[in-house]
Amino acid sequence: MHQNNNYLVETAAQISGVNPKSCMKCGKCTASCPAFDDMDLSPHMFVSMVEAGRIRELMESTSLWKCLSCFACVERCPRGVEPSTLMEAVRLMVIRKQGGHRISADEIPELLDKRIPQQALTSAFRKYSR
């Protein structure tokens, strides 16, 4: 399970440019998160698990898809850790894998309604696919 783990930790660090070691475990990110109710791993847990090298577990986490990238955690973190940037890095690691896509062009029509702005679709493709 732990083989190639260092590689994953390094990749997360490289993509995010974030150092999870600066976290002091205050939980202000989790306190600020508007998507907390929908997440299986709260933002502070996420940071803590990156620090512990548990990237594989994080790649299975539903939090990746629930994060709103609203940067409330980034704004309020007293240590400059940027939890949402870390989450984004792990999400990128998932969708960059073979079969990592979470959305395909085929399912788009049924997700659409009359008023949906183009921006929503572009965002969705950015979040869910390469």
Place this chain on the structure above:
Amino acid sequence: MVFDYYPGCTLKTEARELDEAGRRSAAALGIELQELDAWQCCGAVYPLGRDEIAPRLSSVRALAAARDHRRDLLTLCSACHHVIKRVNHDIRTDEKIRDTANSYMEGEQAYQGETKVVHYLEMLRDTLGFDELKNRIKKPLTGMKIGAYYGCLLLRPGKVMSFDNPENPSIMESFITALGAEPVIYPYRNECCGGYITVKEKDQAARTASRVIDSALEHGADCLITACPLCLYNIDVNGTSSKDLPVYYITQLLAQALDV
């Protein structure tokens, strides 16, 4: 005053009113908006990965074009503003991103982050001035109680966006006051509506949007204004509330008050 103008894709489609009202108002205010010739979609989402270069390029192209015109680059859509402003910041502060991005660029002169990115509201505040705007208003929106919905993208991260105080902003309230209406300050005005995930996580997006609506209603707003097409869609279409709460684009009310 002439600005290079970056409208963005949604402003050419679903959010046409945001764009057109913005242009009409600017013209009435003596601000010239020169639309960039060959702008490309900013990508709608700022690429948080430090290794994502391609999604940054359209912003860099727009920024370099404005640099060549020696003008500030004006944006209107919150998402475009967020993406372009942050990419500009990357170019200024991250040597690796700057060098790699420039290696994909066609122009002769490498782009180093020279351009200033200005949001429409910042233009009203800093170039025109809200006092002056107030003088130009023909049909003040007297009696309207308007909640400013900032959302996330204009404000955060505060150090990069430096748009306003991210926890206690005031620019939209000053704008509303200048239009002759009464601003309603409510605590969720800078909390996320969840628009980003509206395509696949409808329920979640609906819940976050409804929180914003409830908060605005509780504090007595008649309507909301926003600069973001995605926020407007999510709050208007997905959000549910006890009472009707219309959402307008900032420029719609501006055009109305300027009577253009």
Place this chain on the structure above:
Amino acid sequence: MQRIGVFVCWCGSNIAAAVDIETVVQAMKSEPGVVYSTDYQYMCSEAGQGKLKDAVKEHGLTGIVICACSPRMHEATFRNAAKAAGVNPYMVEIANIREQCSWIHRDRAEATAKAVVLSRTAVAKVNLNTPLTPGTSDVVKRALVIGGGIAGLQSALDIAEAGYQVDIVEKQPTIGGKMAQLDKTFPTLDCAACILTPKMVDAAQHENIRIYTYSEVEQVSGFVGNFSVRIRGKARSVKADICSGCGLCMEKCPSKKAKDEFNMGLNNRRAIYIPFAQAIPNVPVIDREQCIKFKTGKCGLCARVCPADAVDFEQQDSIIEERYGAVVLATGFHTLSLEHYDEYQYARQPDVITSLELERIMNAAGPTGGKLLRPSNGKAPKSVVFVQCVGSRDTTGCGKTYCSKICCMYTAKHAMLIREKYPEVDVSVFYIDVRTPGKNFDEFYRRAVEDYGVRYIKGMVGKVVPEKGRLLVRGSDLLDDSQVALEADLVVLASAVEADASAKGLATLLTASIDTNNFYTEAHPKLKPVESPTAGVYLSGVCQGPKDIPETVAQASAAAVKVVGLLSKDKLLSNPCIARADELLCSGCSNCEHVCPYGAVSYIEQELRIHGRNQIRRIAKVNEAICQGCGACTVVCTSGAMDLRGFSNSQIMAEVDALCR
């Protein structure tokens, strides 16, 4: 020719781990002048110094090079050792191969090579050293204490009790400082005023203490033993010598809109006021920005009602010039302004307050008469939420990177006091860590939890949301991994402790160093905690770093002992590394006189014998008691007459040569 001994220190493994000691020892053996080269594990130890003394005897050493830690650490130690061995102390030079070599270079070969260069540079210098003898200067037997809070008062009282004169300069209209604003003190819960005000009275009545309130230090010159200080006494607009303190003026003053600073702006005061009932001196001051007489020229009611005719609208600032042997800095702190923490709504919501504001609310002499009431509507709260670490431990530049140290304890105190007086009020505390080292401190905090039922939640608050007339405190509970939203009527923020704004300016005046947080730097973090690196300047209280009252008092007394030790001397040895002009080379150009920051150079007419004839020449003369040894004069000297002992032109040239060899 010198006979130089080189001693390379291992510093345990601090140096030896990165530098190959033997290579350095061997390399020094072939340096000019070196007759002996050796190493030892701890040169600064008794045995190490013994080795040095033995070597002096055995090899007839005239110069000594110690390759060890920074000279700022042990130069004095080795100079004393040399002196004891019969070598002039100024024949010792230190090669700094720890801080500037072994601690920063990982590559052993590289570090060793650099250590060799640094050592031979020191050897090159010692070859040109000359024995120096310090001069002496007189000690002015009076101390200055800047700041009249508990730290300054304690230092002043201790110095005065030892029989020396002390002046206290306080910029506020009264002494007492922050402690006067506090209600109760942890962990004993005794009343702050009850233990502070007697000390204030003691200081005011002490025959050796003079107090200048509403005054600030404006200029400092001189040096240890003899500082000249100019103090500006701001005009109170009330004659202190004839005011009886009856208070009639304050009663009648029609200007009532100034924020009462002593009550943290929670209520208003008059334009003529004394900060609080026990203020010393009990003399009002007119706030000229608020006073109607000063603003419009009309009013003057206070002057009319004053039975002693003490109000003086024409009063000017007074200037006091005094000389002091020692200075104690006790400038204290204020709490961080919270504009970068608007998520807590401090600026928008009157019921979000700081801990110091709560102190005033809880205080019987405070704006609510000691009743716990909401500032917004004057009603009793049902639920109070405390937020810890607001602005402390913040590395983003919005707050302070350090732990403010006192918040955990005062919050436990507040929580306990509220629960004791109002058992029906719910009290919760959001904390990151609870830090309670100190005698009876952890027991105190545990009592808050176990006996008083205060709810401690490990987590931080993300946002305070005003909702339906109350405050919804949205935070996290990390122990059960949840978000919590507490309804509160009062939110109390433990805002970070910050060095007082005056600290930086005073640091410049006194050339005392401050750190990046504007706290004064101590001469040594462990062994000289109350001395500033500038001789004759001492540190007392929070101006050196966050502390509670017991620690402040302990440090204040420690600083006082250092001052007393200094003032008990009649003469001080001065630094012999000062400038000297060669009278035969001096051309009398006056460049040095113009450039000297101390006015230490003057010109005299002197009869000199030149080429066998007597001539009267105008030559530079350095006043050795005044020269501080900066060397500015040496560089402007066109004839090369001026040189600096201990850092002479030829010594530094030799260092450059050795370094570049």
Place this chain on the structure above:
Amino acid sequence: MSVDKQPFKPLIAAFCCNWCSYAGADLAGTSRLAYPAEVKIIRVPCSCRVNPLFVLRAFQRGADGVIIAGCHPGDCHYTTGNYYARRRMTLLFSMLDYLGIEKERTKLDWISAAEGVKFATVMNDFSKEIHALGRNTRFGDLRCTTAVAQ
């Protein structure tokens, strides 16, 4: 002349004032903040003690860069010494530039006793500049050594 195959190891002389920048260097040391070993410090009481001749001598003896560090303006232990240094060195550096010693080889900076991080950063950056410039060949003809490049 044989081609120099050794990697370029510059020689940098740093004059540090006793009160601020020397203490800053000590703090960099106690904080274990690395900077290149080619930076070697000479302690002076004040930046104003640095005679332009010392700088010239260093270049004459083969230094590739010379940096002078003092207290921040306004913070000088001797009140005004660093201002003197600033004026003198500005002149000296432009004269050296005129003589062919590039401006980048000389530097004057302010580093307080509390700025260990700044000390390391300044030295790292300065060394990077010197590496980019390569060996200093000016004033070599004035050198007293017989074999300059061995």
